[in-house]
Amino acid sequence: MDSIVYMLRKTVKNAIIDTIRHPLRLILYSLLIISMIYALVVSFMPGGAPDSSFDERILSGAYQALLYFISIPILLKGLSTGTSFFGMSDVNNIFTAPISDKKILVYGVGRQLASMLLLVVTFGSYGGMAMKMFDITLSNAVLLIGGIMLMLVLVQIITLLIFCISSGHPGRAGFLKILIFAMPVSALGILAVHMFSKGMTLENLYSGITQGVLDYIPITGWMHGLVFGIIKGNTMNVIVFSLLLAVLVLIGIIVFSNARLDYYEDVIGRAESYYEWRDSMRSGKVRDSDWMGDKPIDIKKSGIKKGKGASSIFFKHLREGSRRSRFMFFNISSVVLICVALITGLVIQTAVSSIPSTVTYIAAVIICVYIQFFFSAAGDWVKELSKPYIFLIPDSAVKKLIMAGATSIIKPYIDGIVAFGILGIVCGGNIIDIITAMITYGSFGSVYISANILAQRIVGMDGNRGVFITFYMSFIVLLMIPGIIGGLYAVSVLGQFTYIAATIIGIPVIIWNIFISFMIFLMCKNLLNNIE
Amino acid sequence: MLNVSHLTKKYNRFIANDNLSFIVNDGEIAVLAGPNGAGKSTAIKCIAGLLRFEGEIEINGFNNKSVEAKQILGYIPEIPAPFELLTVWEHMEFIARAYRLADGWKERAEKLIKRMELDDKRNKLGKGLSKGMQQKISICCALLIEPKTVLFDEPFVGLDPHAIKELKAMLLEMREQGISIIISTHMLDSVEEFWDKVFIMMNGKIEAERTRSYVEKNGENLEELFFSITEKKESKT
Structure with missing residues (x-):
C-alpha cells in the first residue's frame, strides 16, 4: 500500500508543478477556481x-x-x-x-x-x-x-x-x-x-x-x-x-x-x-459517442457507394453514421431535444395560458440551442482531423472542410424538423413560426461548427484543451450576437407582426448564422493545410 | 523524385529539423536513420505536408502541399489510424473515391490485401483489427493510389514476418517501377538488403549521407558509422 500512497503523492505533486510551469494553464485553473468560489459565496449570501x-x-x-x-x-x-x-x-x-x-x-x-x-x-x-x-x-x-x-x-x-x-x-x-x-x-x-x-x-x-x-x-x-x-x-x-x-x-x-x-x-x-x-478525448479528436466499446455492429450493408474526391468524405461519414446508429442522424441527442422542446412548450403554455404560441417557439428555440451546445462539441469532422487521410486527399481544402462538416451541419436541421414538428403537433401554433423554429435551430448548428473550426484554427490541433474551450465558447457568443441583435431589431421595427415574432426574429438570425458560418469555412480553409 | 531543400521545423524554441536538404531520385530507396528523437518522423510528416515548416519540398516538381503532389504521394504513418467504422475493403473504396482512381483499382486492391494477408478480413471493421493489421491497411491505402513517391515511417514495427517479407518484396518492385521511396527507421538491419542512400540524423540534423556504392567502394560499415555518429553526439550532450 505504501507504494500506492507514494505514487498518489508524487502524482499530485508533479501535477501541481506541471501546472505551475504552464502559466496559461495556471491562469485558467485559477480563474476557474476563483469563479467557482465566487459563485459558491454569492449564491449562499x-x-x-x-x-x-x-x-x-x-x-x-x-x-x-x-x-x-x-x-x-x-x-x-x-x-x-x-x-x-x-x-x-x-x-x-x-x-x-x-x-x-x-x-x-x-x-x-x-x-x-x-x-x-x-x-x-x-x-x-x-x-x-x-x-x-x-x-x-x-x-x-x-x-x-x-x-x-x-x-x-x-x-x-x-x-x-x-x-x-x-x-x-x-x-x-x-x-x-x-x-x-x-x-x-x-x-x-x-x-x-x-x-x-x-x-x-x-x-x-x-x-x-x-x-x-x-x-x-x-x-x-x-x-x-x-x-x-x-x-x-x-x-x-x-x-x-x-x-x-x-x-x-x-x-x-x-x-x-x-x-x-x-x-x-x-x-x-x-x-x-x-x-x-481517453487519449483521443484529451486531444479533442473524438466524440464520446464514438467510443462504442463492444457494441456489435451490423455490417450487412457495406460500401461507400458514392462520392469522388472531397465528397467521398461525406459519403464515408454516412456509412459510419449508419453503423453508429440504425437511424443514422436520429440518436439520443435527438430524443433529448424532443423532450426538452416538448417540456418547454408544455410548461410555458400550462403556466401562462394566454401566452401567444409564437413566444413558446422563441423560448423553445433558445433552450434547445443551449442544449445543442452539449451535443455539438465535436462532430465527424473533428474526428477526421485525428487521421492523416483528410490532409492527404488531393482536393481543395474548402471542399474537404465543407464535406467533412456536412453531416454535422445536416444533423441539427433534422433534429430541428423532428423536435419542432412534434412540438407543433402537440402545442399548435403558426406553421410559419414552426418552420422558422426548425431552420433557426438548424442554423445554430452551423454556428457551433464554425466556432469550433475557428477555435481549432487559433489554438491548433495540439493546443491546450482548456484554452481551446475558452476560445470555442467565446466565439460561439461572438458569432451569435449580431444575428440576435438583427432579430430583435427586426421585431422592434415590424411591431405589427408580433403574432409571428418567432419568424420575424428568426429570419435575420438564420441569414446571419448561415452567412457567418460559410465565411468562416472559407476563411479557415487553411485548417487542412497541416495537422498541427 | 523527392527534393527537400533547407527544411527547418521548429516547435517554439526547439528545432526538430535543422536545415535538411536532400534528394531522393526516381527508383531510389533512401533511409532516414537515427536514434529516437533525431527528427526522422518530423521530417517525414513535413514531407507528407502534415506539418508547417520552413524551406522547400517538391514531389516530382510539385510543391508538396499542392493537389498534384498529394495525388502521387503515398504515406504510411508510424501509428496506423484506420477508420474504426469502415471495413478493410471500404478503406480501399474510400481511398479510390477520394483520390478519383481510374477503373482497375479494384484489381489492385484485391492484390494488395491478398499480399498483406487481409483477404479473409475484408469485412472486418478497422476498430476490430490488431495494430499489425491496422498497419497493413495503412500500407494498402498508400500503395493503392500508385504513388510516385512513398514515405514509410517505421514501416516494419508491428508487422508479422510474412508481412515484413512481402513489404520488402514490394519495396524492391516499387524501386523497379521508378518510384522514389523514403523510409524512416532506427533499425538499420531491417533495411540493409535494399537501401540505396542513407541519411544519418542526430539532433534534427543530417550528420552523414552515404550511398550504397560509396560504402561498398570504401569498405565502410554502416552500423559502425551510425554508432560513431550517434554515440559520439550523445556523449557530448
Missing part, C-alpha cells in the same frame, strides 16, 4: 431573495432526477468491469506489483471518487441557488449537498459490490444491468401512470414527482427519502431509509471482504481501449 419562491415540489423532483443522473452512469461503469477505474499505467505497473488485489481495487475506486470532487463543488453553487429559489434554510441547502456527496460515496461502494458479483460472470452482469436500468425506468413508469390517470397538468406533474412510493426505489429513492425525511422532519422515513442504506453498505463491505477477486484479465482489454479513447 443572504438577501436578494425573490418576491415569490418556486414550488418546493420542483426541488424534490429535480433532486431525485439529479441523484439518478449521478448514480446510474457510475453504476453502469462498475458493470463494465472497472473500465474507468484503471489507466494503462496502472495495468502495466500496479497490476504486476506485489500488492493485494483488494487494495488495488480500493485504490481504483478511490481515484474515481476523487475525480468527482469537482462535481460536488459544482453542485455546491446550486445549493445556494436552491436557497434563493425555493426559500429553504442554509442547513437544508447544506443537507442537500451532503446527500449528493454521500450518494457519490455510496455509489462507489455499490460499484465495488457490483464489480465483485459480476466480474467474470456475463450472465450476472446482464441481470444487474437490467436492475440498474429498472431504477429510473420504474420511477418514470410510476410518474407516467400518475399523469395518465390524473391528467396532464402541471399540478399533477408536481404531485407525481413527490409521490412517497418513489422513495422506495432502491438507492436513489432511499437517499431522496432520507434527505427529504430530515428536511420535512419525517422521523419514520429517516429511520427506514437510513437502515436500508446502512444494510446495503454492510452487504457491500461483507461481499467485498470475502470476494475472491480475479479481475485483471477483465480490466486489461477494457483499459487498453479506454486509454486510447
Whole structure:
C-alpha cells in the first residue's frame, strides 16, 4: 500500500508543478477556481431573495432526477468491469506489483471518487441557488449537498459490490444491468401512470414527482427519502431509509471482504481501449459517442457507394453514421431535444395560458440551442482531423472542410424538423413560426461548427484543451450576437407582426448564422493545410 | 523524385529539423536513420505536408502541399489510424473515391490485401483489427493510389514476418517501377538488403549521407558509422 500512497503523492505533486510551469494553464485553473468560489459565496449570501419562491415540489423532483443522473452512469461503469477505474499505467505497473488485489481495487475506486470532487463543488453553487429559489434554510441547502456527496460515496461502494458479483460472470452482469436500468425506468413508469390517470397538468406533474412510493426505489429513492425525511422532519422515513442504506453498505463491505477477486484479465482489454479513447478525448479528436466499446455492429450493408474526391468524405461519414446508429442522424441527442422542446412548450403554455404560441417557439428555440451546445462539441469532422487521410486527399481544402462538416451541419436541421414538428403537433401554433423554429435551430448548428473550426484554427490541433474551450465558447457568443441583435431589431421595427415574432426574429438570425458560418469555412480553409 | 531543400521545423524554441536538404531520385530507396528523437518522423510528416515548416519540398516538381503532389504521394504513418467504422475493403473504396482512381483499382486492391494477408478480413471493421493489421491497411491505402513517391515511417514495427517479407518484396518492385521511396527507421538491419542512400540524423540534423556504392567502394560499415555518429553526439550532450 505504501507504494500506492507514494505514487498518489508524487502524482499530485508533479501535477501541481506541471501546472505551475504552464502559466496559461495556471491562469485558467485559477480563474476557474476563483469563479467557482465566487459563485459558491454569492449564491449562499443572504438577501436578494425573490418576491415569490418556486414550488418546493420542483426541488424534490429535480433532486431525485439529479441523484439518478449521478448514480446510474457510475453504476453502469462498475458493470463494465472497472473500465474507468484503471489507466494503462496502472495495468502495466500496479497490476504486476506485489500488492493485494483488494487494495488495488480500493485504490481504483478511490481515484474515481476523487475525480468527482469537482462535481460536488459544482453542485455546491446550486445549493445556494436552491436557497434563493425555493426559500429553504442554509442547513437544508447544506443537507442537500451532503446527500449528493454521500450518494457519490455510496455509489462507489455499490460499484465495488457490483464489480465483485459480476466480474467474470456475463450472465450476472446482464441481470444487474437490467436492475440498474429498472431504477429510473420504474420511477418514470410510476410518474407516467400518475399523469395518465390524473391528467396532464402541471399540478399533477408536481404531485407525481413527490409521490412517497418513489422513495422506495432502491438507492436513489432511499437517499431522496432520507434527505427529504430530515428536511420535512419525517422521523419514520429517516429511520427506514437510513437502515436500508446502512444494510446495503454492510452487504457491500461483507461481499467485498470475502470476494475472491480475479479481475485483471477483465480490466486489461477494457483499459487498453479506454486509454486510447481517453487519449483521443484529451486531444479533442473524438466524440464520446464514438467510443462504442463492444457494441456489435451490423455490417450487412457495406460500401461507400458514392462520392469522388472531397465528397467521398461525406459519403464515408454516412456509412459510419449508419453503423453508429440504425437511424443514422436520429440518436439520443435527438430524443433529448424532443423532450426538452416538448417540456418547454408544455410548461410555458400550462403556466401562462394566454401566452401567444409564437413566444413558446422563441423560448423553445433558445433552450434547445443551449442544449445543442452539449451535443455539438465535436462532430465527424473533428474526428477526421485525428487521421492523416483528410490532409492527404488531393482536393481543395474548402471542399474537404465543407464535406467533412456536412453531416454535422445536416444533423441539427433534422433534429430541428423532428423536435419542432412534434412540438407543433402537440402545442399548435403558426406553421410559419414552426418552420422558422426548425431552420433557426438548424442554423445554430452551423454556428457551433464554425466556432469550433475557428477555435481549432487559433489554438491548433495540439493546443491546450482548456484554452481551446475558452476560445470555442467565446466565439460561439461572438458569432451569435449580431444575428440576435438583427432579430430583435427586426421585431422592434415590424411591431405589427408580433403574432409571428418567432419568424420575424428568426429570419435575420438564420441569414446571419448561415452567412457567418460559410465565411468562416472559407476563411479557415487553411485548417487542412497541416495537422498541427 | 523527392527534393527537400533547407527544411527547418521548429516547435517554439526547439528545432526538430535543422536545415535538411536532400534528394531522393526516381527508383531510389533512401533511409532516414537515427536514434529516437533525431527528427526522422518530423521530417517525414513535413514531407507528407502534415506539418508547417520552413524551406522547400517538391514531389516530382510539385510543391508538396499542392493537389498534384498529394495525388502521387503515398504515406504510411508510424501509428496506423484506420477508420474504426469502415471495413478493410471500404478503406480501399474510400481511398479510390477520394483520390478519383481510374477503373482497375479494384484489381489492385484485391492484390494488395491478398499480399498483406487481409483477404479473409475484408469485412472486418478497422476498430476490430490488431495494430499489425491496422498497419497493413495503412500500407494498402498508400500503395493503392500508385504513388510516385512513398514515405514509410517505421514501416516494419508491428508487422508479422510474412508481412515484413512481402513489404520488402514490394519495396524492391516499387524501386523497379521508378518510384522514389523514403523510409524512416532506427533499425538499420531491417533495411540493409535494399537501401540505396542513407541519411544519418542526430539532433534534427543530417550528420552523414552515404550511398550504397560509396560504402561498398570504401569498405565502410554502416552500423559502425551510425554508432560513431550517434554515440559520439550523445556523449557530448
